[in-house]
Amino acid sequence: HFPKKMSFFTSCCDCREGSERLPGARGAMGLAGQPESLCGIGINFRADRTGALLVSSLIDGGPADKCGDVREGDVLYEVDSKIVLRSPLSNVSASLLGPNGSGVNVVFIRKEEQIRVKLVRAPVANLMSVQKAAPS
DSSP: OOOOOOOEOOOOSSOTTTOOOOOTTEEEEEEEGGGEOOEEEEEEEEEEETTHHHHHHHHTTTTHHHHHOOOOTTTEEEEETOOOOOOOHHHHHHOOOOOOEEEOOOOEEEEEEEEEEEEBBBSSSSSSEEEEOOOO
């Protein structure tokens, strides 16, 4: 079991007014200099006391949910061939975000097994909102 103390949640996709935006999560510029929406993979993460990011939940209908291979409790290990285990949340979030329809290769650790998935970024509710977990 992982402690809930000092946990944080982040989900990927579709900016929400009033949410704190993480450093490094900048919008790309589209045609005519218009901001282009960043999209993600639809996972809520929780940091354990070692700094590892665990999947706390999947956004219904998001890319990770549709994939079917990602489960609650999986530990985020690698994004696009870069090891991100215990990396700052802002760095990891910036790696998971990108243009709608772009792919991202992600590796999770489940028990002692590596789970490799290729996810296609899409709009999902609550892009980059960060909240402390409720006290247990």
